[in-house]
Amino acid sequence: MLGFPANDFGGQEPGSNAVIKDFCESTYQVDFPLFAKVGVSAANANPLHEGLAKATGERPRWNFHKYLIDRSGMRALSFPSQVDPESKELVQAIEAMLTAKSGNHKLTQAGQ
Numbered sequence: 001m002l003g004f005p006a007n008d009f010g011g012q013e014p015g016s017n018a019v020i021k022d023f024c025e026s027t028y029q030v031d032f033p034l035f036a037k038v039g040v041s042a043a044n045a046n047p048l049h050e051g052l053a054k055a056t057g058e059r060p061r062w063n064f065h066k067y068l069i070d071r072s073g074m075r076a077l078s079f080p081s082q083v084d085p086e087s088k089e090l091v092q093a094i095e096a097m098l099t100a101k102s103g104n105h106k107l108t109q110a111g112q
Contacts, residue, residue: 001032004049008041009062040065052076066090070097 005020007013013020017036024030040049040060052067053059056078066079068090077093084090 003030003032003034004040004046005034005037006040006060006063007037008039008044008060012063013037052078068093068097070100 003024005013005017005024015023017034020037021034024034038046038049040046042053042059045053045059049060052069055076056067058078058080060081062081064081066083066085068077068079069075075097079090079093
């Protein structure tokens with residue numbers, strides 16, 4: 001799990017990286033790596049999020065958008081903000097990717 005704070009949605013992340021890290025740790029008990037604040041929307045997406053948007057056909061529309069990438073880095077799924085990290089849908093997708101055989105296949109959209 002990796003976190004990429006962004007101030008692209010209603011200016012909800014105006015603080016410094018240190019302020020954002022402290023807020024996420026104290027409010028959401030985040031214990032995974034948080035990167036420096038980046039752009040994720042179409043207008044200013046960083047290269048990683050641009051690639052994920054192209055691969056899945058979905059861009060983040062609000063905070064807490066999730067991308068799931070398989071262990072080979074070749075398949076990605078997209079989950080909008082409304083999908084809880086512990087939802088059955090997301091947990092099943094994680095489990096399926098963990099049990100799938102690693103192989104040489106192209107990055108695909110969810111459901112392909």
